[in-house]
Amino acid sequence: MTAQATPRTGAGDAEVGTPEREPAAAVARLDPRRRARLTAGESGWSTLAAPEVGLSSMLMGDGPLGLVSPTFDERETALLLPCATALGATWDTGVVRSVGLALGSEAARRGYAAVYAPNLNLVRTGLSGRTFEMFSEDPLLTGRLGAAFVAGLQSQGVASCPKHLVCNDTETERQRMSATVDEATLREVYLRPFEMALRDAGAWMVMTAYNRLNGVACNAHAGLISIVKDEWAWDGLVISDYFAVKETLAPALAGLDLEMPGPAIYLGERLAEEVAAGRLPQERVDDAVIRLLRLARRVGALAGSGREVSAPGEHVPAEAAPAVLTAAAAASFTLVRNEGRVLPLRPERLRRLAVIGPNATRPCYQGATFGRVRPAGHAATPWEAVRDRFGSTCEVVYEPGVPRTRPEPLGAFPVTTPDGEPGVLLEHFRGASAAPVLGEVRADSAFIWFGEVPGAGPTTEPGSLRLTAVFTPETDGRHVFAAGGSGETVLYIDGTEIARRPAPAVDDVMGQVARAEMTPGEAELTAGVPVTVVVEMTSPGARVQALTVGCLPPEPPGALRRAVEAAAGADAVVLVVGDVLETSRESRDMASSALPAEQAELIREVAAVNPRTVVVVNAGRPVHAPWADDVAGLLFAWLPGQGFGTALAAVLDGELEPAGRMPVSVPCRDEDRSTWGERLDADLALDYTATEPIGYRHLRRSGLRPRFAFGEGLGYTRWEHRDARAERTADGRVEVTVSVANVGERRGREVVQVYVRGPGERDVRLAGFAGVRLDPGESADVAILLDERAFARWDTAGGGWSVAPGRHEILAGRSSVELPHSLTVEL
CATH class of the missing domain: 3.40.50.1700 (Glycoside hydrolase family 3 C-terminal domain)
Known part of the structure; x- marks a missing residue:
């Protein structure tokens, strides 16, 4: 895939109507510089307002696991969802939609316009640091469940922002690595979940990935964004991952609509300068703003509009969530x-x-x-x-x-402030001031501040922090304390320095905060004798600040x-x-x-x-x-x-x-994965094509029996798949019907899985699935409809999807290795 930087004017420019309600008309009322400013966020979690056209600021939040507090304050609580891999294991679009509904209901109650979820990247290796954020190793399962999550979330008038477009499947050098992917593999595997969530389920936003695709940054990849906006006829908003934008003109020309977080670094008002210099069409900026205003209309942030709630009767109250x-x-x-x-x-x-x-x-x-x-x-x-x-x-x-082998947050232990209040005392200083501008008692000891410390001012100004806690040991012996943060940290026990950590060199801002790396120090303590723990951190100022303090007490042997x-x-x-x-x-x-x-x-x-x-x-x-x-x-x-x-x-x-x-899939050995041993080359490129297929498709092709197969699961009853048939429907689809019987002693749920293989192909791929709940002794016919796309492959030469003529094999069963029924259909 090439990344031609052809200027994009986008869809929807012809909208007309009431200025407060219709995006194109509202844009016409904004001067060009004002329009340009709207292409970057206002703060870490919000967009800019434009009162002259009735546009309010929109609050956005991270959300694959639940709503992360915009101030990262442990006193602000939220629903903590099962991780995406857990939701992937349900193989149940109804369950996943219900979780999206619960999240959307909470987000709407709290005034959020959008949630950055779900993550639609694939489990390529099983070793990614963010595997837990991914539904599965299969594009169809990921896409079906991702679409259900989108539908549940947006049914409450809150935008779903699937991420990370595309191939952000590894964390190693994620800001600089390049996924080398051929067109067919990209279309059939890695873009497929996004297509289902954006084109089919109608997600209102999408977030581009940190990594490069075939050498070009995803947020500046015109070919990639063109697939999404033009080929899929999608009218949503394309935003960057945080601090991922590294230049001005290329992302704007490619079709990036919003730089996050705010305030602007590369987009925003700089785009007005590019337009004035003739390097960027005004229509490209207008398209970005139209898409922002369209989002605002959908979430009720444009004057005269309300949230587009498609399922008001399904709102999940807080007490029911x-x-x-x-x-x-x-x-x-x-x-x-x-x-x-x-x-x-x-x-x-x-x-x-x-x-x-x-x-x-x-x-x-x-x-x-x-x-x-x-x-x-x-x-x-x-x-x-x-x-x-x-x-x-x-x-x-x-x-x-x-x-225990790792320090746990100091706040997890019975600590108090010097005044005896439960928790730790956290003091914020500005510049060289000897007096704190803010002192607060906190229950946690892992802190993040994004752009601002509430009550103390912006994080970009030089300053320092001091954490003080009185720790009373429960056992005698060597205690390990540790501290680290975004600045230089020094750790003291009763006034004696035991650890010092220099300020880290930051290449990946969000990653450095997520890693929460600490330097340890040791102290011999006596049970029942309190000590004072002090951690001081100095910083020249940065957009994001963090501090983490932990403790590992000794434990009795045996x-x-x-x-x-x-x-x-x-x-x-x-x-x-x-x-x-x-x-x-x-x-x-x-x-x-x-x-x-x-x-x-x-x-x-x-x-x-x-x-x-x-x-x-x-x-x-x-x-x-x-x-x-x-x-x-x-x-x-x-x-x-x-x-x-x-x-x-x-x-x-x-x-x-x-x-x-x-x-x-859980292979018998890590070495059984097609991706085992892959490394970034000298150009920080990772060859996806060389490791295709992945997961169960690789294991089947290689004749390797997994320890636990994709799709496998026992439940509490026993099942028989008695017969199967495949028939063409009047509209040209293929209906696969499998007769299933519960031959156990309990009511349970079975998942019927259908895989296909085209003429001359070696690999099978999941084409459909359906769940059924039956009582003991009960049986049912489970029907799964396969459309033409289920049998199609990407034709790179022809530039489109095509179905190979001939006999296609359909396999049905309980998992990728238990497929007792083999059928054929002529296409």
Whole structure:
């Protein structure tokens, strides 16, 4: 694909009508310089207003995991959603739409115009730091679920902004790397989810990616943006990822409409200068503003307009939202091993239940992006929820099994201010002032400020911070404290410096904030004897500032031994392992898909003494599981959001079914992935074409049996797929019908999956899927309609989609490796 910088004038210029309501007419009332200013944000999270045409500022928020506070203040809470990989595991557009509805309802209540979600990039490697933000490894599944999320969110009059267009599937050198992709692979695989969300579902915005595509920055790639705006006839707003724009003319000519965050660096008023110099058509600026005003009209930010709410009767009240998220979490839980039908647990048969593992009391609810979501109220941990549900009928005991290995936020420990108030004292200084301009008590110790410190002024001015906390140790011994931030940080214990970290060199602003890197120091402390922790940070000023302070206290030895003893004395074990917040982190990829070695050892040791061990994997990625055959039960719980504990307890005792199916393949070895070992070349390019196909398509082509297959999942009942047929419909589509029977003892949900392979093709690809819920002994015919696009491939020479004439194979079944029905259709 080429990136010709042909000036774009865009669609919709002919709109006419009331000036306050119709974008084109409103633009005509703005002078050229004013129009240009509207092509950049006002602040980190808002657009500029233009009162002369009735345009209000629009508040936008990050949202794949829930609404991130625009001030990143832990006192501002929001719904914490299951991660995208968890939603991918539902294989259920209804569930995903309901989560989008809950998010849209909350966003509308809080006055948001748009939410940056969903992420439509693909799980290429399973090692990306943001795998948890991606639905799956398959473009059709990602696109179907992404479109459902868009529909739910926008039904409440809040814009969905899918991201990151396109091929932002790795975090390594994300600001500079280039994805080298041939036209067919780009169209068929990586653009397909965006096409479904933008063209089919009608998302009102899209965010371009940090990376380059075939050597050209995505926000300045005229060929890419032309596909979206012209070929798909899409009338929405194209915005940049934060701080991704590095020049003025090329992005504007290519079709970028809005630079974020504000205030302007490269777009904005500079575009008026480019127009005056004859390098940029005025029509290109007008098109960008028309699209901004069109968005404003849709979200009720243009005078005389109201939010375009398509489903007012489906608004999710605040008090009802947690139940929606808990149900979605349970629907995502994917049971891949259930030997001896160990699940569901039967409380009446248990005298003692052992809950073991670090994630049972310190679960990972979400992945690490630059901003965390703080759920309202208390999110029950797996240990708390299981204890409460099973504790009335049997003894429930807990052992962590492994010690903590990373500093946790200081605010997670019982700390106070010097005055004895719970929390930490945070003081802000400006310039060389000896007196703070703001002092506040905070419950957290991981802070981000974007453009402004509320009450203290802009972050771009030189200044300093001081955090003070009184820490009372619970144990004797060596305590590790750590601190880091956007400026130089110095850490003191009772006035003695124990760590110093220089100001980081910032290439990736958002990534540096997300990584929250710290420098540790040690102090020997005595239980019950308080010490004063002080961290000072100085900064010359920057658009984004951050400070993180953590602590790792000593723990008594013998954690593994105590866990094994607890397991040996129990009738069943629920072993919860997985990620910590730092495992999956924006701007940093992982080296391996394995669990930490100490967790793998814990699983093996516990399983050796208790044959009724159920492992719950709390991770937003495909986890390497060489120990799977050692355990009776294995449940992928992903990063399930605030409903984790409640949903898990309900699934363990059988109230809810773990209805998920794998959205990703788990190979037997990392080396079995087509992307294993790929590296950026000297030009920071990554060859996507060389590693195509990916995921299950590669495993099938290579004859490699995965440990857990794409689409696999057991649930709590048993299914038979008895027969299948394929017929042409009157409108030219193909209807695939599969007869399904529930031959188990419980009501459950089955997912019928249909894959296709064209004449002479080696690979199968997912073409459709549908879920069905049946009672025991009940059967049903599940029909899946395949349109022409399901069989089409991109014809690079012809510049369009085409269906190869001849016999196309259709395979139907329960997963990418269990496809008992093979049909053919002549096209």
